[in-house]
Amino acid sequence: MTDITTVDPLITETADRLLSQTCDHESIQRAEAEGGAPEIWDAFAETGFPWISISEEAGGSGGSLLDALEVLRLVGYHAAPIPAAENGVLAGWLLGASKQEIPSGIATVVPSPGSQVTGILSGDEVVVTGVAERVPWARAAEKIVVLLEIDSTNFVASIDQDLCEVKPMTNMAGEPRDTVSFNDVKVAACPAEPGVSPESFRFRGALSRSALMAGAIEKMSQLTVTYTNDRIQFGRPVAKFQAVQQHLVWGAQDAALARMAAETAAREANRGDALFEIAAAKLISNQAAARATKACHQAHGAMGMTQEYPLHHLSRRLWSWRKEYGGDAEWSRWLGEVAVAQGADALYPLITGGSSTLR
Amino acid sequence: MRFTPTELTQDELRLQQDVRSFLFEELPPGSHDPCLGMAARKDKEFSKKMAERGWVGMALPKEWGGSDRKAIDRFIVVEEMLRWGAPVGHHWVADRQTGNVILKFGTQEQRERFLPAICRGELGFSIGMSEPDSGSDLASVSTKAERADDGWIINGTKIWTSGAHENDWFVCLLRTSPMEDGNKHAGLSQLLIDLTSPGLEISPIPFLDGSHHFNEVTFNEVFVPDTNVVGDLGMGWHQNTTEMAYERGGPDRWLSPFSTVEQLLREAKGTELEATVSDLFGELVARWWGIRNLSLSVARLIDTGEAPSVESSLVKEMGTRFEQEVVEKLVHLIDLEYSPDSNSMFERLLSQCVVTFPGNTIRGGTIEILRSVASKGLKGLPA
Numbered sequence: 227m228t229d230i231t232t233v234d235p236l237i238t239e240t241a242d243r244l245l246s247q248t249c250d251h252e253s254i255q256r257a258e259a260e261g262g263a264p265e266i267w268d269a270f271a272e273t274g275f276p277w278i279s280i281s282e283e284a285g286g287s288g289g290s291l292l293d294a295l296e297v298l299r300l301v302g303y304h305a306a307p308i309p310a311a312e313n314g315v316l317a318g319w320l321l322g323a324s325k326q327e328i329p330s331g332i333a334t335v336v337p338s339p340g341s342q343v344t345g346i347l348s349g350d351e352v353v354v355t356g357v358a359e360r361v362p363w364a365r366a367a368e369k370i371v372v373l374l375e376i377d378s379t380n381f382v383a384s385i386d387q388d389l390c391e392v393k394p395m396t397n398m399a400g401e402p403r404d405t406v407s408f409n410d411v412k413v414a415a416c417p418a419e420p421g422v423s424p425e426s427f428r429f430r431g432a433l434s435r436s437a438l439m440a441g442a443i444e445k446m447s448q449l450t451v452t453y454t455n456d457r458i459q460f461g462r463p464v465a466k467f468q469a470v471q472q473h474l475v476w477g478a479q480d481a482a483l484a485r486m487a488a489e490t491a492a493r494e495a496n497r498g499d500a501l502f503e504i505a506a507a508k509l510i511s512n513q514a515a516a517r518a519t520k521a522c523h524q525a526h527g528a529m530g531m532t533q534e535y536p537l538h539h540l541s542r543r544l545w546s547w548r549k550e551y552g553g554d555a556e557w558s559r560w561l562g563e564v565a566v567a568q569g570a571d572a573l574y575p576l577i578t579g580g581s582s583t584l585r
Numbered sequence: 586m587r588f589t590p591t592e593l594t595q596d597e598l599r600l601q602q603d604v605r606s607f608l609f610e611e612l613p614p615g616s617h618d619p620c621l622g623m624a625a626r627k628d629k630e631f632s633k634k635m636a637e638r639g640w641v642g643m644a645l646p647k648e649w650g651g652s653d654r655k656a657i658d659r660f661i662v663v664e665e666m667l668r669w670g671a672p673v674g675h676h677w678v679a680d681r682q683t684g685n686v687i688l689k690f691g692t693q694e695q696r697e698r699f700l701p702a703i704c705r706g707e708l709g710f711s712i713g714m715s716e717p718d719s720g721s722d723l724a725s726v727s728t729k730a731e732r733a734d735d736g737w738i739i740n741g742t743k744i745w746t747s748g749a750h751e752n753d754w755f756v757c758l759l760r761t762s763p764m765e766d767g768n769k770h771a772g773l774s775q776l777l778i779d780l781t782s783p784g785l786e787i788s789p790i791p792f793l794d795g796s797h798h799f800n801e802v803t804f805n806e807v808f809v810p811d812t813n814v815v816g817d818l819g820m821g822w823h824q825n826t827t828e829m830a831y832e833r834g835g836p837d838r839w840l841s842p843f844s845t846v847e848q849l850l851r852e853a854k855g856t857e858l859e860a861t862v863s864d865l866f867g868e869l870v871a872r873w874w875g876i877r878n879l880s881l882s883v884a885r886l887i888d889t890g891e892a893p894s895v896e897s898s899l900v901k902e903m904g905t906r907f908e909q910e911v912v913e914k915l916v917h918l919i920d921l922e923y924s925p926d927s928n929s930m931f932e933r934l935l936s937q938c939v940v941t942f943p944g945n946t947i948r949g950g951t952i953e954i955l956r957s958v959a960s961k962g963l964k965g966l967p968a
Contacts, residue, residue, distance in 0.1 A: 231592075445966075452965030468953065471960040478963050479903045482588050486882070487875045489590045506871035513868075555864070562867030566859060570851035571614060573866075574668045574843065577873045578601070 231493050233296040237289070241275060241297045245304035251536045257307035258400035262366050267308045267332065276310060277328060280318040285328035291315070295437040295492040299485070302441030302547075305539040307401065309334055309363035311434035317371040319430060324382035324416040331368030333384075336361055336406070337431060337551065340424055343408060345374035345383060352376070352383050352415045354408045360550075364392045364404035372408075373418065373427050380418040385411050397550075399542035426499075431551035432508040433488075433495055439511040439547050440481075440488035443518045446540040447481040450474060450522040453529070464525075473525040480514035480521075487511060494581060502564065502581040509557040515544040586895055586962060588882045593661070600658055604665040607638065612671060618930065619670020619848070621937055622841030622908075622945075624798065627709065627751055628672035635662075636706030641676045642684045643704075649688065649696055650704035656887040660880070664836040670844035674748070679703045681835070682828050683710045683756055686775070690816030690824050695777070699754075711780065713743040713757030713802065714825070721954050723758070724769035724822060728804065730759040730776060736811050737761070737776065739804040749787045749800040755780050758821050773821035777813040784808075794940050827892055832949055834883045834897025839876045839904030841945060842911045845934040849915065852931045858919075865918055869911060876904055895962030902955040905945045912938045 248266045257263035270276060279294035280286020294315050301310045309332055317333035336343055336358040343356035354372060364370055370390060372383045391407040451474055454465035464470050491507035494500035519541040523530045530537040548554075564584065568576050575583050593601065611634065620626050635641050640662045645651025652658075659680070666673050673680075684703045687695055702708045719725045728741025739759065749755065755778040762772040780787070784807040790799040816824050846869060853859045880900050886893045915935055923932035925940075946952045 448964065448966045451963045455965060465960070468957065471956050474963055475899065475902060475956045475959050478586070478959070479899050482586070482879060482899065483875050483903070486588050486590060486878045490878050493590060493592075503874075506874045509868065509871045510875045554868075558864045558867035558871070560867065561870055562863035562865065565866040565870045566850065566863050569854065570847050573847050573850060573870070577870055577877060578664075580874065 230290045230292055230496055233292055234289070237278070237293050238296055238300070240273065241300045242303075244269060244273060244275075245300055245306050249304040249306045251539070254305050254307055254536075254539050255533070261394060261396075261402055262363065263307045264366070266306060267366075270306070270308055270310065276313045276332075277318055278314060280314060280322050280328060284322045284325075286314070286318060286322065291496045292492050295433065295488070295495075298434055298437035299441040299488065302438030302543070303445045305442065305445070305536075305543055309366070311438060312362045315434045316427075316431060317369070320371050320373055320382045320418070320422065320427070321369075321384060323419040323422045324384075326382065326384050326414075326416050329368045329384075332363060332366050333369040333371055334361060334363050334367040335431075336370065336372045339372050339374060343372055343374065345372075345376050345381060347376055347415055348412070350415050351412045352381055354383050354385060354411045354413065356408055358406045358408070360395070360397070360403040361406045362404075363402045364390070364406045365394055365402055370406060373422070373424060375424055380423055382416050382418050382422075383411075383413045384416070385413055397546035399539070399546050401543070401546065428551060429499075429501060429504045430495075432557070433491055433500075433504045435547045435551050436484070436488040436491060436504070436507040436511045439515055439544060440485040442540045442544050442547075443477075443484045443511075443514055444481040446518060446522045446537065446544070447474075447477040449537060449540070450477050450525050454525050457527075457529075470525055473521040476521045477518045477525070480518035484511045484514040484518075487514075498581070500581050502561070502576070502584060505557045505560050505564075506580075508552055509554060509561065512548045512554050512557070515548045519544055586899070586964065588879050588896060589885070590878060591882050591885045593657075597657060597661060601661050601665065603638075604640070604662050608665060608669045608671060612669060614851075617670070618933065619844035620672055620674070621670065621844065621934065621941065622667055623673070623677055623837040624747075624841075624941065625667075625670070625674040625677065626672035627674035627748070629675050629706070631672050632675040632706035635666075635673075635676070636704060639704075641680050641704055641706040642700065645684050645688055645700055645704060650701035651684075652704075657881070657884045660835065660884040664840065664877075667836050667840040668843045668847075675709050675751075676703070676706045678710045678712060678748075678752075679708055681837075682712075682832055683754075686756065686815060686824060686828050689827070690775070690820075692812070694812060695815065699777075708754060709748060709752035711746050711749045711752045711755045711800075711802075713746060713755050713759075713778075715743065715745045717742055717744055721951055723825075724773070726758055726760060726773065728757070728759050730761045730774065730809065733808065737809045737814075739776075739778070739807040739809060741804050743802045743804075744790065744799070746787075746800045746802050747798050749780060749802050750789065750797065752780055754778065755802065756815070758825055761818055761821075770822040772819055773825075774818050775815040775821045775824050776809050777815055778807070778809055782807050782809070792941075826894070829894065829897075829950065833955070834880055834893070834900040834904075836877075836880060838901045838945075839873070839880065839907055841908045841942065842915075842938055843873070845915070845931065845938055846911065848931040848934055849919070852929060861918060865914055869914075872907060876900070876907060880904070895959050898950075898955045898959040898962075901950070902952045902959060905952065908945050909942050912942050 274287035277286035278289040312334040393405040487507035487510040491503040639652040643654040730737040761774040925936040
């Protein structure tokens with residue numbers, strides 16, 4: 227297999243153009259009020275973007291995981307109100323890994339199935355029961371995909387949304403995070419390939435969020451530079467004041483740091499497990515999001531606190547994504563246990579060599 | 586501004602492995618008190634051993650005694666040396682910047698005279714920028730070089746001159762013609778000055794803990810021959826700015842507390858402290874991994890011929906603040922009254938970090954100046 231380390235520039239260009247045309251302030255605001263933006267999704271789906279990284283035999287668009295994560299970075303950058311991460315990188319991956327059909331409509335995933343949803347094997351079917359919380363865009367989905375560990379085997383259940391009860395709920399950015407009840411729903415029992423487990427699913431979810439967050443922090447930083455250069459006080463742009471420059475520099479640093487972390491983790495995940503890189507990238511994105519939202523809001527003054535100005539599309543998403551697929555505590559604990567287990571002499575090799583030193 | 590992810594090639598990984606083996610042999614863990622970053626002990630023998638392996642001035646061309654390697658190779662060597670706490674003080678400045686400056690701006694004669702000796706790890710250099718009335722506002726330097734037969738007569742004072750009492754040469758930013766029309770950046774030149782020149786006086790400015798790094802260097806009618814002017818007269822500001830891109834953004838700006846952190850893990854292993862430090866280590870390895878990747882991408886950019894001053898300023902500002910944050914987190918977490926003469930190496934190192942690290946965000950350009958440099962290069966939304 228060839229070692230892919232760069233993204234096809236055409237993907238970046240096309241996704242950026244499409245999303246900048248479809249996701250302006252008004253359309254994102256409208257999506258929040260109406261609980262979705264089917265026209266944005268349709269335009270996005272028409273290009274095949276939702277199924278990048280899923281092989282063409284499996285009904286996907288082909289391309290590498292690196293390409294798919296680049297699209298997610300741009301989805302985050304434009305605060306696009308669509309379930310791009312859920313559909314391809316998560317649900318699509320699970321479906322592909324259990325030889326199931328990719329639906330023509332939206333597929334979403336149950337983010338934390340273990341504690342909320344259970345499955346029982348019954349012949350060649352799985353009976354799914356439970357209440358799943360915070361399921362992204364369940365209301366708009368055709369399929370709700372659940373990874374279930376039954377008797378130490380991992381199964382992927384692909385469930386028709388209309389067999390479930392969906393209660394609309396949201397995250398802090400007003401993105402759909404619905405509560406879904408499964409009342410003894412029967413679906414085909416499809417075992418997952420080796421390597422697909424609750425743990426690897428958690429890491430993949432974290433990887434998807436790092437890509438989204440890297441994009442959102444970068445846009446937020448650029449928005450802040452633009453605003454502070456336009457805004458005149460005391461006879462000059464506020465960006466000329468040293469106290470304001472500090473916020474601009476800190477925002478730009480966190481944008482650079484989060485993007486570097488997400489892109490490096492993406493490169494490594496395209497090659498293999500990349501557990502260390504993904505854990506580090508999610509922790510870095512979480513902390514960068516916390517610092518950068520603070521700096522960018524402060525530099526914007528009161529304007530950033532209004533609905534009419536677009537900063538909140540980014541900052542509220544970042545506050546939500548920070549907690550999805552693992553907050554600061556979960557990932558610092560995971561990394562800390564690894565670091566301590568490696569020991570003092572292996573500490574620096576871990577920083578330079580990452581996951582390759584864990585094998 | 587764009588930091589492109591990069592990684593080490595097989596050749597570069599081999600170099601990393603060579604440096605690790607060298608350090609393991611020369612300075613086995615536990616055999617030495619690690620130095621805290623670039624303010625490292627001067628050890629001419631150690632510098633010589635590194636030079637024998639081609640690791641001093643390694644990015645300089647072979648014809649001048651270098652190894653024709655790249656900025657990234659130097660990054661690898663420096664990174665390993667610093668995280669090991671190796672005594673790299675003697676050749677540090679020459680290796681990081683003076684060699685480059687002489688190669689880039691110096692005369693053929695200066696290259697012959699200085700570069701091979703730098704690559705042998707023999708020459709120690711000091712840098713003369715700050716003056717009593719000129720710190721962050723570097724262009725306001727007023728130490729004068731006045732025309733004489735075949736050279737220049739210098740009068741004035743430089744301060745905060747690290748290592749002048751031990752080094753051989755002094756690269757000084759001086760005013761060679763009076764300021765005109767308020768253009769502070771014109772009329773400055775870089776001169777190479779022998780630290781044993783008659784009329785040159787070096788006196789210590791003791792560091793807050795009494796140690797001797799800083800000096801005040803006074804010039805009283807010091808003669809410097811024409812042959813020691815680096816580059817074009819009046820171009821000192823430009824040359825100096827170029828030099829800064831090499832100086833900023835490297836591993837010396839984010840690795841200083843590493844050996845302290847590593848030593849904590851060594852001493853905590855198997856004790857009840859191990860569980861306490863675990864979460865902190867998680868955060869630290871992630872941050873170091875992230876900052877290292879940014880810093881590595883700056884080195885790659887330098888290898889493409891660019892002088893990435895905005896990127897390196899961003900990394901330095903972030904890296905030096907991170908160094909202080911690391912120390913603060915250790916102090917917060919470790920509930921003991923550490924002391925500089927404890928039996929525990931970790932405690933000794935931590936004490937030293939607490940006392941010396943406030944300087945990390947000041948030396949080589951304060952973070953306030955770095956923010957001002959970096960913010961000028963920040964771009965807003967694409968049009």
